[in-house]
Amino acid sequence: MEVEGIARETLYFILEASRSTLPVEFAGLLRAEDGVITEVIMLPGTEASSKSALIRLYMLPNMRIAGSVHSHPSPDIRPSQADLIFFSKTGDYHIIAGMPFDMDSWICYDRTGAPRDLPVLDVEIDEDEEGWFD
Numbered sequence: 001m002e003v004e005g006i007a008r009e010t011l012y013f014i015l016e017a018s019r020s021t022l023p024v025e026f027a028g029l030l031r032a033e034d035g036v037i038t039e040v041i042m043l044p045g046t047e048a049s050s051k052s053a054l055i056r057l058y059m060l061p062n063m064r065i066a067g068s069v070h071s072h073p074s075p076d077i078r079p080s081q082a083d084l085i086f087f088s089k090t091g092d093y094h095i096i097a098g099m100p101f102d103m104d105s106w107i108c109y110d111r112t113g114a115p116r117d118l119p120v121l122d123v124e125i126d127e128d129e130e131g132w133f134d
Helices: 008-020 081-087
Strands: 005-007 027-033 036-041 067-072 093-098 106-109
Touching: 005 008, 008 036, 008 067, 008 093, 008 106, 027 093, 067 081, 081 093
Parallel strands: 005 036, 067 093
Antiparallel strands: 027 036, 027 067, 093 106
């Protein structure tokens, strides 16, 4: 799945969710529409602590995932060995956010753990695009 960037509003959500769950990690999956990451999917059964987060991928509905997102409750936003194993299973765009959870404290990695460019885009998100709220 080719992704052009992430919606600014989605990134703001990620940073605020990461900040508000401290000292526990925040974790979710990323979904893209028309080449832009616009959604964070939080699966039932996800477990998180101050040291790790476990997403139960078997709970994922039949949908394509662009990657994952999780926070580190520290400024260190390098992927751990466990992160790299998880990255290889869930798409090619993986965001790690760290303290202080601002626009300069996150990075995107590919499935191998190499940093990758992910532009922040000013796009309008249609929240009722698929009739979810009808």
